[in-house]
Amino acid sequence: MSEALGTVIATEESPSTTEFSFVVKGKGVRKGQYVQIRHGAGMLFGFVSEVIKSNRYFERAESVADFEKGAGMAAQFPADSWEYMVAQVKVLGVFMDKRFERAFIPPSPGAVVHDAEPDVLRSFLGFDDKGLHLGSIEHHDVLAKISLTRLLQKHLAILAMSGAGKSHLACVLLEELLSRKKEDGRVAVIVVDIHGEYAGFSHDPVFGKLTTVVEGQDIAIPLKKVHPETLMEWLPYLSAPQRDVLRHALGSLRESRKDGSGYSFKELLAAVDEADVSKDEVKRALKRSLSELKRYKFLSRKVENPKLASQIKPGHLLILDFSPIDSLRKKQILVSLIARRLFSLRKKGKIPPFMLLIEEAHNFAREKAEESEAVSRAIIETMAREGRKFGASICLISQRPVNLSTTALSQCNTHIILRVTNPNDLDHIQMSSEGIDARVAKSITGLKVGEAIIVGEAVNSPIFISVRDRKSLKREKGAPLHQQALEFEEQAERKAKNAEAFL
Template sequence: MFQKHIAILAISGSGKSYLTSVLFEELLDRMEELGKPAIIVIDPHAEYVGFAKDKRYGQSVKVFDKKNISIAASALSTYQLMEFIPQISPAQSRELYGIIENLRSKKRQYGFKELVTAIETSEIKRVTKDVLISWIMGLESKDLFSNYTRPSMAELVKPGQLSVLDVSDFVSMKEKQMIVTYFARQLFNQRRDGKIAPFIFVVEEAHNFCPEGTRKEGALSRRIIETIAREGRKFHASLVLISQRPIQLSTTALSQCNTHIILRVTNPYDLDHIGKSSEGLNSDVVKTIPGLRVGEALIVGEAVNHPVLVRVRGRKSQKSEKGIPFEEALLKYKAKTKEKEKDMEAFM
């Protein structure tokens, strides 16, 4: 199934994450003699962090959260900075390239503040200096960048390991997109060069990271995801896109997913989009999709000869999401409010 790319499409609450967890279990349980791929998942809502605490699978799982995710400024090439600053012009990028190369010839490691100083002391035009400094200082203001890149590719990509990039604590969608852009680019480049093992790259909420019809400034990671979708297969870099809004997902990326696993979808625009983008789906089959029950899925595409209705098996792993249940949050808030009222009464 993972020889080519996969799309998992469904509305919220229909079992996407549950199905994905079952797929992770199957991959982690795969026999050693058959070979085990590295699995990397972008986890915007900390839905898979519980795998690290599971008795059966915990030793094969690494979770990298906000404390363990950072990008070294000195590791960024001019091209990678252009991915973070898509509004930069070719002329500005040429000036920046010269400054970065000159700085690298003097220092192996440096931060954005040192890059700003290098721009300031360069001989480029004042107006170009001001624009470049403004953009670089904008990156400097984010929590994402430091002197070191974490995790390293060696930590992130290991055969038989599920690596969870937990980006749930990053508030800014732009920061989340930068994380996906940087690590997806590293994964693709290093796999293309044969430096890392074959991998499966799973992107949850893919419509947020690879959106259709959004300007480049709001879709920083779209280009590299589309690149992996188009070219990844020949380098054994498999892509899994998971989305609850298929119509908002890049048509380029979705069209490269040869197998679609479709759970319940009710939005008529999404259904129409799925019908047009999924091979082997006729109008009669599309009409059955809104009636699918939780845990039921249609598999269509190259993994099967014809549309197949399946029921997702029970999980072996224990579901353990980050945070607390809604009811518990209500009770904690109520108790906190009462405590404040008591404090106010005592003060009065």
Template sequence: MILGNIIGKTSTKEFMFLVRGNAKKFDYVQVLSADSYILGQIIEIEKENNQAIAFCNVIGYRKNNEFKRLLIPLEPGIEVLKADSDFIKEIIGLRGNGVYLGKLDGYDDIDVFLDMNKILTNKISILAKTGSGKSYTSGVLIEDMIENGIPLLIIDPHGEYSSLKFENDKDKEKLIKFNVKSKSYRDKINEYSPDIEINPNCKALRLSNYNLSTSDIMQLFPAKLSNTQIGLLYGAVKNLNNKIDFDGLILELDLEDNSAKFSLIHILEYIKKLNIFSDAPTSLQELINPGKCCIINLKGINQELQEVIVYKLLKDLFEARKKNNVAPFFCVIEEAQNFVPERNFGEAKSSGIIRQVAVEGRKFGIGLCIITQRVSRVEKNVLSQCSTNIILKVTNQNDIKSISGSVDGINSEIEKEIKNLPVGTALVTGVLDLPLFVNIRPRRTKHGGESVNAIVNIIKEKESDERDFVKEIKEFKEDKGELLLVIKQKISKKDIGIIEDKKNIRTVLIPCLSVNLKESNVLINLNNGEIIYDVEHGNGKKLFFDINLSSQQKNIFNQALKMREFTASEIFAKSQVNFSEIYDIINILVSKSFFVKIGNKFKVNDAFNVKLEDFALYENPDYFKMEYDEKMEKNFNAVDVVKFIGNFNEVKNYKECWLEMFK
């Protein structure tokens, strides 16, 4: 369809034409230039004296399947045609894979997809005023990521994302129009909460209290500490040899002769009673599980505690990713203005780690989505890291200024359009240099906000290293079996069958703990408590530890490990246990062979002088899709084992895994 002819001054970026057909603002047009058509877009139409003039931006053209910019201005007088759908799709490159976001506004036959590779290795923002559909749009994004097997972590302050478990039974006509089928992701959702009384349908979220750093401890306190209190904390941490847990820290502070200790102890005891930090924390590998979506439901939790949880959780996961202890994942943060506020609105406890993930996450395979209804209150440095932005209706002038300052391609004309966007339509940047207007598709699941093998391979630290995530994800989905962190045998099951002339060989997985020490690695069998020295046959030596000690017995034993030889009065002075109980506890530990009595003194049993370097192994676990016949039961707690080993050796890192055995 001919819309008119070019008139006036032209450039490689802009042109205008006299309208003779049915032209509308934001329509796409095509114009013949040299030997190919170029794509343009009408950005404004002005009418005077019965004449309409359309002002257009030049987008570009494709040659040999490569996107090109216009280098020579268009000739005046050339016909301007309404762009057909196939031409628009060809130039813009809207390929039919990735995240299906919706349809190009004004073109019901053009579907808009976001490139999965860009999503996984970059940052996204979803920006909107209250009631404009930000949570709905994020649900659309999350659904397709679940479909593609991407491990997801959702920080959900209001419990809105539980609805992903339920199919959409309302928008039947829209579902048909957008060629979408309603669906439930109940079997793909794992939901956790620090308070399961408020959120009874969730699993309990417990964070590790093992080896809390001094900075971790500082983040737990609601107010800024005095220099005296900071000094007390550092002194207590030093006395614990940097192996911090709440019990040990409270005991060390209680020994101090300074009244400033009491408020510190009171807060630490309060946090301990909340039961958020635990000796048996929720496994990070359980939270980040390929093919699963993990929701952290913080509904009913006060804001300051939410910040602490997000800080500790993201910090642990970030460190775990750097060591390849968990799979690459994508993190969605709702109400981002509360977790990483602009600095003149204060500093949240979670601000620092979110900034770090925004800047460095790409190197380690952590994607990030920032969602907010108050754009001006989100830290600009974090927003500016987002290469793809989904902007719904925003009317607050401060928020609009923040969008213009953080998002490329937003001019004064686009600012006006953002104010007038209808509910359900989004302005999407990052697909092209020019923003796209997209009608968001209906969700497959119910809306809850009403009033890689890319997942498993470590991403190279060099930012220039690009990978085909979509292809690898498809391969991951096609593989059979369960994705697990495994130490595999060097000889395959098939080869063993041939060598030993056996047919019915079973694959058995043994629960293990891979521990990285200062000089070597060791592998602990969590089924029988042995330290493994023969990976091929699973043989090991029994470690001498008892996980059934009471807290007081553990306290006495840990103090004894530092002293090696001691009297009852000497260990009493260190332990803060009642003197009337000290002999009973020592006698119990003697009866269990933890201590040996020598005259009036006691010493730690020589059996604890385990030379772990004699059991050094160099096999490292990695992620594999595993088919197996049996998983053996885990009888020992990983944190308890690490604490025990930490008494004799410096533990650098540890991860739970499985040892493949053939029987």
């Protein structure tokens, strides 16, 4: 075993089966460190929750004030040598016969505390040698390798304030998913990229050949492949008579195009006109609503892009770059379309198990949404509830967890939380993440960029990790502000010069 860290002391409440304190030998103990104590035939494991320094010379304010008026405490007494450190430890369990159990007996006062052994720590935390390497455990030489199944099967949420490192962590996760060997099980990955942050993957020398980018404005689906009920979900405010007309028009188009040739939007509008309804008002209102969908230009007669059934491949990444799209409603409709198609193709076994990663998830599964804004929420909630049975995983990323559907969030069995300072968001995260107790919640505000807490299904107890560096090329849209400003002025100057030269 490693060198001793200290000795267990007796206080009024400890050692108990849940906590103990030890006096630190030397200075080598840090908050967050894992420790172990020989415990009968096994090994008791704990986590340093706080470290406190003490010195009896400085206990009484009155005498400190008095001595500091003169030459100071240190000049007259050997005060420094009386300083000592006490570490408070939360007991996590006992490792015996290769199994972890709860502690039924406390460690004894006087017991010697050691640094946790890496091998035992790995199995204690539930790491997997073939898992996804997301970062490392602080204070220990242990890589955080998280089991693919435990992390993703029951869905993942990455929550943090803006700039805390959510997208960075997501890129690390994608690198790991794309680097997996066939024999370890590979999933396909689809990313809804709101700000064009993931494009670097397609230019990367290693990941480029595994990556396809589809620009948001090029996404298209043949009208005949859209289920009438889905179409109506996109237009939630249609009246009952309008729905009837639409259903009828779609039915008759399907009937007349049995050869599979499909139909265009224009033909759909014509079919609405021909519907056997006396009230023209109904038809006009329906056509007005449909023309909104027409404006978004993604419903085609034949063109399909991406071709999900053939383009979703194990170990491959499909990026849907939504950065050129302005309308939130169009983005929501596209998310609804893609998620529905993916889930349905997966259920039929036509595509491999996949992970659908959605950035800014609060915009697509909003907790309190107007009906017209909620088009993509239903399918995200359905996938969150039922996806695990079919190998359809979702990863929701959000900087506004308060606005994220609680149904969807609570079905994400693993939460990775980076820095959050807003008290409302903190409360919400604490309520929706099961593994978070008051101690863990308190640490969330103290996290630095790139530090994360993993709680839930993926790990045996909440862990703190430093997210590793990226291996893939970083290529973001949105250069630093000063550079954008400079480029703008240089361009303006160039134009002015050209104009002068021309005159």
